[in-house]
Amino acid sequence: MDRVRLGVLGAGNIAVLNVKGYLEDPRCDVVAVCDTDEEAGRLAAKEWGADSYYRDLSALLADESVDAVEILTPTHLHHDHVIAALEAGKHVSVQKPVANSVDDALEMQAAAEKAGRILRISECFVHYPPLELAKRLVSDGAIGKPTSLRIRTLVGQTDSDFQANLRPEGYGWRLDKRSPGGHLFDDMVHKYAMALWLLDLDITSVQAVVRRRDLFFEPCAVIFEYEDPEVLGMMEVQYSPNFYMRSSYYGADEFFEITGDEGQIWVTRATGEMLDLAPVMLFTGTPHERKTTEFTDIEADWATGFVRSSQHFVDALTEGTDAAMSAADATDVLRLCFAVYQAGATRAPVDPRTITGVVSPPGWGEW
Numbered sequence: 199m200d201r202v203r204l205g206v207l208g209a210g211n212i213a214v215l216n217v218k219g220y221l222e223d224p225r226c227d228v229v230a231v232c233d234t235d236e237e238a239g240r241l242a243a244k245e246w247g248a249d250s251y252y253r254d255l256s257a258l259l260a261d262e263s264v265d266a267v268e269i270l271t272p273t274h275l276h277h278d279h280v281i282a283a284l285e286a287g288k289h290v291s292v293q294k295p296v297a298n299s300v301d302d303a304l305e306m307q308a309a310a311e312k313a314g315r316i317l318r319i320s321e322c323f324v325h326y327p328p329l330e331l332a333k334r335l336v337s338d339g340a341i342g343k344p345t346s347l348r349i350r351t352l353v354g355q356t357d358s359d360f361q362a363n364l365r366p367e368g369y370g371w372r373l374d375k376r377s378p379g380g381h382l383f384d385d386m387v388h389k390y391a392m393a394l395w396l397l398d399l400d401i402t403s404v405q406a407v408v409r410r411r412d413l414f415f416e417p418c419a420v421i422f423e424y425e426d427p428e429v430l431g432m433m434e435v436q437y438s439p440n441f442y443m444r445s446s447y448y449g450a451d452e453f454f455e456i457t458g459d460e461g462q463i464w465v466t467r468a469t470g471e472m473l474d475l476a477p478v479m480l481f482t483g484t485p486h487e488r489k490t491t492e493f494t495d496i497e498a499d500w501a502t503g504f505v506r507s508s509q510h511f512v513d514a515l516t517e518g519t520d521a522a523m524s525a526a527d528a529t530d531v532l533r534l535c536f537a538v539y540q541a542g543a544t545r546a547p548v549d550p551r552t553i554t555g556v557v558s559p560p561g562w563g564e565w
């Protein structure tokens with residue numbers, strides 16, 4: 199297709215970041231908005247210049263002027279909404295996490311294959327320029343053979359306008375049994391995606407210690423073993439509930455460290471901007487020269503990942519390029535997430551490739 203006529207399903211908290219890339223892309227028109235919250239839906243349709251507002255998904259899907267649907271509804275609804283859109287002949291982009299269970303994700307993948315339509319999962323970290331650069335540096339051999347990946351997430355507070363404007367309704371469904379878990383599910387799927395994508399290697403074993411604080415947050419220390427036995431991964435979530443950090447978005451900050459036989463790469467930010475460092479740094483050294491390369495001339499605003507992700511979906515529809523992230527990749531991310539919960543509960547190593555169904559942390563939602 200030459201142009202994409204997009205319908206947006208769900209005009210909640212994340213929509214503003216997600217839709218910007220479509221609005222800015224000259225190959226795309228946002229033609230319809232659907233939200234059960236009529237006020238939010240009508241307001242979004244007006245702001246985005248969409249011709250139609252619908253309260254019901256069936257009406258949106260019956261609209262023949264809609265080629266593709268961006269699904270931004272709560273995660274527990276993704277399975278039904280994605281399958282309905284595919285069966286109506288629409289191409290689909292859906293926000294992470296793909297679904298609440300591995301079985302649901304597999305059904306969604308099968309529905310896309312049956313319908314012959316594109317299904318991709320919108321994963322903003324895959325399109326965040328500092329992380330793209332880090333992946334490229336690794337594959338170009340900048341640090342030699344990779345041996346280790348560390349991913350640190352620090353959850354705290356922020357007083358950003360974005361955070362202040364979030365609607366509280368967006369939190370209810372994340373805190374009860376409509377979700378299979380807390381922060382390690384809802385947010386950390388981004389970091390599981392990075393654990394698999396940055397090195398392009400499968401993870402064969404997970405060990406984890408997982409705690410819980412303030413219902414939702416799950417400080418943890420996790421070890422990943424990769425299919426290449428010379429590569430190890432470490433993932434930490436730390437929690438500082440009374441610490442206000444610099445962030446234009448949520449109160450969270452990430453740090454990625456990739457080590458190879460010949461050097462190390464740091465990605466010093468993503469959601470937040472806690473550190474006064476270049477977004478990407480490369481450390482290399484020989485007996486004759488030790489070198490630190492700071493990549494400062496790179497777009498590092500976290501929202502850029504959303505904009506580029508949306509434009510990447512338009513690329514896929516108009517140019518037939520691969521649509522990252524695929525449903526199969528997102529299912530592997532979900533398996534890894536559930537493997538961490540299972541390893542945390544049993545304190546035994548878990549092979550994520552064996553995970554089916556859903557795994558929740560002990561006691562989840564019993565409050």
Ligand SMILES: NC(=O)c1ccc[n+]([C@@H]2O[C@H](COP(=O)([O-])OP(=O)(O)OC[C@H]3O[C@@H](n4cnc5c(N)ncnc54)[C@H](O)[C@@H]3O)[C@@H](O)[C@H]2O)c1
Nearest residue numbers: 208209210211212233234235270271272273293294295368
């Ligand atoms: N990439 C990221 O960093 C990121 C950040 C936040 C949220 N997300 C994901 O985006 C999705 C939405 O999250 P959110 O924070 O915007 O949630 P939200 O609850 O703020 O928004 C969801 C919207 O969907 C609407 N809705 C609910 N049921 C509906 C239905 N049956 N038909 C039509 N509309 C319906 C709600 O009225 C609401 O406006 C989730 O899957 C979440 O995990 C991703």
